[in-house]
Amino acid sequence: MEKVKLGIVGLGRLGREHAANINYNIINAELTAVCSAVKEEVDSIMKEMNPSYGTTDYMELFNDKNLDGIVIASNSAFHCQMICDAANAGVKNIYCEKPLGMTLEEIELIKETVEKNNVQIFQIGYNRRFDRSLMTMKEKIDAGFIGKPILIKLANRDPEWDREHLLRFSPTSGGLVFDMLTHDYDAARWLIGSDAETVYGMGGAFGYEGLAEINDIDNCIISIGFENGVMGHLETSRNSTYGYHVEVEVFGTEGCLRMGTTPNKDRVVSMDRNGVNTECVKWFFEFWEPTFKAELQDFADCIQNNRQPKAGLMDGYKAVQWAFAAKEAVDKRIVVNMK
Numbered sequence: 001m002e003k004v005k006l007g008i009v010g011l012g013r014l015g016r017e018h019a020a021n022i023n024y025n026i027i028n029a030e031l032t033a034v035c036s037a038v039k040e041e042v043d044s045i046m047k048e049m050n051p052s053y054g055t056t057d058y059m060e061l062f063n064d065k066n067l068d069g070i071v072i073a074s075n076s077a078f079h080c081q082m083i084c085d086a087a088n089a090g091v092k093n094i095y096c097e098k099p100l101g102m103t104l105e106e107i108e109l110i111k112e113t114v115e116k117n118n119v120q121i122f123q124i125g126y127n128r129r130f131d132r133s134l135m136t137m138k139e140k141i142d143a144g145f146i147g148k149p150i151l152i153k154l155a156n157r158d159p160e161w162d163r164e165h166l167l168r169f170s171p172t173s174g175g176l177v178f179d180m181l182t183h184d185y186d187a188a189r190w191l192i193g194s195d196a197e198t199v200y201g202m203g204g205a206f207g208y209e210g211l212a213e214i215n216d217i218d219n220c221i222i223s224i225g226f227e228n229g230v231m232g233h234l235e236t237s238r239n240s241t242y243g244y245h246v247e248v249e250v251f252g253t254e255g256c257l258r259m260g261t262t263p264n265k266d267r268v269v270s271m272d273r274n275g276v277n278t279e280c281v282k283w284f285f286e287f288w289e290p291t292f293k294a295e296l297q298d299f300a301d302c303i304q305n306n307r308q309p310k311a312g313l314m315d316g317y318k319a320v321q322w323a324f325a326a327k328e329a330v331d332k333r334i335v336v337n338m339k
């Protein structure tokens with residue numbers, strides 16, 4: 001079977017990893033075209049991975065009828081413009097990193113444009129849906145292993161950030177609730193199969209001077225009432241001194257499922273004069289690495305077999321809608337009704 005020819009826009013922190021996965025690890029895909037606003041990034045990938053061409057003009061990729069699909073891994077602020085430009089140019093298969101868009105108006109415009117242009121496959125980058133452990137939890141929940149789900153809890157803690165970097169990153173990312181909790185919310189609604197009905201939250205800027213002044217926080221907790229009655233609890237932080245830490249627990253009438261109770265890097269235990277130690281996972285990429293390959297593998301498979309992805313347009317849409325409700329709940333410490 002012919003390889004799926006993919007073009008990628010955005011070759012930064014994550015885009016470079018996506019390009020490498022397409023080039024080296026996904027056997028039914030070919031890295032055909034690459035694009036970044038930063039010419040040095042294009043040159044570096046051209047030299048290392050040798051795709052057919054590289055450019056700083058993303059419209060060149062969108063107008064290329066030889067490509068089977070486009071991967072968008074640009075900064076979140078450009079997702080809307082790029083998705084719409086791709087769809088309007090006739091691109092039929094689009095993968096885009098989360099979040100779908102930065103405002104409610106943007107996600108509405110994206111939905112309209114993608115539907116109007118009959119985009120066949122639209123995948124959003126909720127990579128956790130491809131995590132082996134979470135997939136097992138989902139299978140067990142659906143098979144009734146825990147009976148009727150009662151409660152879902154997720155913890156998501158980033159290692160300590162460099163303060164200056166965080167202050168620069170925060171305004172363009174949409175902030176803690178919007179940028180980070182989007183993954184937890186998507187994972188929760190996917191695992192228990194329901195949308196949020198009510199959201200309540202609180203948070204604060206505990207560890208980084210200057211963060212509150214730019215309207216962001218570094219820690220928060222959120223309570224969700226799901227439409228199907230399940231109770232949700234999300235906890236997020238940017239202050240984990242020991243490393244990157246994720247936990248998921250789903251508790252039901254017949255049992256409980258848990259993932260990642262301590263964030264061990266591997267199974268090695270080292271013993272010396274300092275005692276007994278295990279190393280901690282340092283960063284999100286290390287923890288979720290296999291999922292980044294798996295989600296793009298799925299994109300290529302969806303194109304090849306003409307099937308729909310595990311995380312699509314409406315999943316991206318609902319996560320952004322929820323993020324605005326959650327931000328309002330945290331900012332005002334009120335219960336926001338999403339109905």
Ligand code: NAI
Nearest residue numbers: 010011012013014015036037038073074075076097098099
């Ligand atoms: P980055 O800042 O490292 O890279 C952004 C890339 O987009 C750069 O190559 C830049 O040149 C390119 N770009 C921006 N405007 C462009 C234009 N007009 N034309 C061509 N290229 C353009 O950003 P990073 O950290 O790689 O994040 C990218 C996206 O991935 C964000 O939306 C972010 O939310 C998402 N992300 C998702 C993660 C996950 O766990 N799924 C983790 C990290 C990031």
